[in-house]
Amino acid sequence: MIPDSPTDPDNLQQAWQTQSSQTKISIDADVLLKVVQRDQQSFRAVVQTSDYVGVGIAILMVPVWIYMGVTESSPWTWYLTLPVLVWWVVFPIVYRMRHPLKPAQPDEPLVHCVERSLTEVDEQIWYHSKSFWWSASPLFASIVTFAFHSAWLRSDDWLDLLSNMDSVVFFLAFFSFLYFLIEKCGCSKYEPRRQELLTLLKSLRDETTSEDSQEIDTAQSASSPAFMCRSLAIAVSLLVLAILIAAGGDYLKHKSRRERERFRAERAATEYPKKSPFAAVRWQDDQPEVKLDDEWFKLVSLNELPVADIVSFSQQTYENQWQQRFEEDLVEVLTRMEHPPADTVKLVVQSMRTSETSVREDVPMTEENRSAIYAASSKRSNR
Amino acid sequence: MDWLGEHSSSVMKVARAYTLTSEECQDLAQEILLQAWQSLPKFEQKASAATWFYRVALHTAMNWHRKDKHRRSRQQPFVEVQALATATLDSAEQAQHRDTVEQLYKAIHQLPKTDAALVLLYLDELSYREMSEVLGISESNVGVKLNRAKKTLSALMEGQSHDS
Numbered sequence: 001m002i003p004d005s006p007t008d009p010d011n012l013q014q015a016w017q018t019q020s021s022q023t024k025i026s027i028d029a030d031v032l033l034k035v036v037q038r039d040q041q042s043f044r045a046v047v048q049t050s051d052y053v054g055v056g057i058a059i060l061m062v063p064v065w066i067y068m069g070v071t072e073s074s075p076w077t078w079y080l081t082l083p084v085l086v087w088w089v090v091f092p093i094v095y096r097m098r099h100p101l102k103p104a105q106p107d108e109p110l111v112h113c114v115e116r117s118l119t120e121v122d123e124q125i126w127y128h129s130k131s132f133w134w135s136a137s138p139l140f141a142s143i144v145t146f147a148f149h150s151a152w153l154r155s156d157d158w159l160d161l162l163s164n165m166d167s168v169v170f171f172l173a174f175f176s177f178l179y180f181l182i183e184k185c186g187c188s189k190y191e192p193r194r195q196e197l198l199t200l201l202k203s204l205r206d207e208t209t210s211e212d213s214q215e216i217d218t219a220q221s222a223s224s225p226a227f228m229c230r231s232l233a234i235a236v237s238l239l240v241l242a243i244l245i246a247a248g249g250d251y252l253k254h255k256s257r258r259e260r261e262r263f264r265a266e267r268a269a270t271e272y273p274k275k276s277p278f279a280a281v282r283w284q285d286d287q288p289e290v291k292l293d294d295e296w297f298k299l300v301s302l303n304e305l306p307v308a309d310i311v312s313f314s315q316q317t318y319e320n321q322w323q324q325r326f327e328e329d330l331v332e333v334l335t336r337m338e339h340p341p342a343d344t345v346k347l348v349v350q351s352m353r354t355s356e357t358s359v360r361e362d363v364p365m366t367e368e369n370r371s372a373i374y375a376a377s378s379k380r381s382n383r
Numbered sequence: 384m385d386w387l388g389e390h391s392s393s394v395m396k397v398a399r400a401y402t403l404t405s406e407e408c409q410d411l412a413q414e415i416l417l418q419a420w421q422s423l424p425k426f427e428q429k430a431s432a433a434t435w436f437y438r439v440a441l442h443t444a445m446n447w448h449r450k451d452k453h454r455r456s457r458q459q460p461f462v463e464v465q466a467l468a469t470a471t472l473d474s475a476e477q478a479q480h481r482d483t484v485e486q487l488y489k490a491i492h493q494l495p496k497t498d499a500a501l502v503l504l505y506l507d508e509l510s511y512r513e514m515s516e517v518l519g520i521s522e523s524n525v526g527v528k529l530n531r532a533k534k535t536l537s538a539l540m541e542g543q544s545h546d547s
């Protein structure tokens with residue numbers, strides 16, 4: 001490049017610098033005021049729409065909730081949510097009556113307008129930051145109570161109750177996630193607007209106080225990308241954990257159910273025939289008395305097995321249920337004694353009338369006899 | 384609002400460098416000022432205010448799309464840019480500078496966006512360190528790129544001189 005030519009860097013820079021003193025930027029305060037007022041109205045419209053939608057949904061949910069409860073024959077705990085829905089209608093209305101959103105005045109000074117916008121945004125941040133406690137926590141209490149109650153009704157025992165607790169765990173995890181989301185991230189949508197207003201207020205006041213700086217710094221740290229990313233990561237992790245817990249509970253429940261079904265199937269496959277050679281059985285201490293052809297006998301032996309051995313085996317094997325097993329599951333008892341009976345058995349009995357001992361060959365084992373014994377036993381124990 | 388006045392010339396320079404008409408220039412200038420205003424709370428004072436302002440202005444200009452014009456046209460402008468006559472220069476010198484500046488803008492319009500950014504910073508006499516802070520590249524990289532951009536600018540300026 002040739003010195004002093006128009007394209008010489010020094011000349012270019014010198015010419016370029018002359019522009020700096022040739023432009024002046026002025027701010028139209030009236031238009032800026034209108035922009036702020038328009039933003040304020042827009043913000044107010046968003047807030048009011050949000051309120052109306054919330055209240056409307058709560059009102060609609062009341063009949064839907066009742067209808068679902070009636071059609072599904074839900075337990076009484078289902079209806080605990082109804083007062084919550086009524087509360088959802090009442091609370092926003094009362095809150096808005098106490099903290100009304102006043103429309104902006106056209107001749108209002110810009111500073112006042114900004115200050116009022118800032119107050120409204122701060123109130124809205126408070127409203128949303130506490131929304132878990134006023135809206136979600138009552139719903140949480142009612143839903144978890146209903147889930148627990150339903151699990152309790154579906155369960156046969158405490159173990160079964162534990163396997164049915166997956167819905168309770170899911171709701172607990174879900175509401176924990178919701179709490180975190182509302183407390184940490186719920187108000188972030190208002191932060192940019194709050195920052196704009198703080199900046200504008202600061203520039204309008206034309207002074208930098210340490211208070212203002214601190215306020216902006218604090219708000220900035222709460223809405224910084226790193227903080228938001230960390231919050232979001234924790235929130236997502238909690239949700240994933242909730243889903244995993246629910247899925248795990250569901251898997252265990254299904255596994256437990258499958259195992260129970262398999263156990264029942266195996267038991268059904270090895271089910272012993274429900275048969276008995278006796279029309280009825282009664283007990284004289286530990287001695288069984290049996291009915292044959294409408295006559296009661298003292299049982300001495302069955303298929304050459306002394307009755308004392310059978311009773312002893314039954315007592316050792318079935319403990320408290322030994323008499324019931326002897327009466328109702330005689331085939332199983334004999335089979336487990338490694339003396340499975342055929343369709344007929346040989347009985348040695350002693351007559352209750354004559355005390356005469358007799359041998360009865362080929363006494364048929366019938367299902368009718370066993371049914372009669374079962375019916376009598378059920379009647380005795382009111383089963 | 385003092386900070387706006389302090390950086391008004393750089394806003395207009397960036398806006399003019401990245402637009403072709405005065406309407407678009409006003410539009411982009413307003414967008415830059417809005418972005419700067421909204422980003423002000425994030426200003427951490429690690430860099431100088433001028434460097435930070437250039438960064439916001441160039442970032443906005445590079446992402447500025449003419450297709451958003453309809454959206455922006457509904458927004459009433461609250462920033463007015465006025466051209467002032469300079470009393471310190473005689474009319475001949477002023478006219479020569481004005482011609483040079485016009486040629487510079489024409490040349491800058493033909494440069495790639497990043498080269499245009501480097502040339503703008505160079506013409507505003509920012510140091511290599513400041514340029515690297517604005518653009519986020521190393522100082523040595525600034526040197527290499529700037530030399531290339533200056534050569535291209537000179538060629539474009541020479542071409543314009545011959546044409547005229």
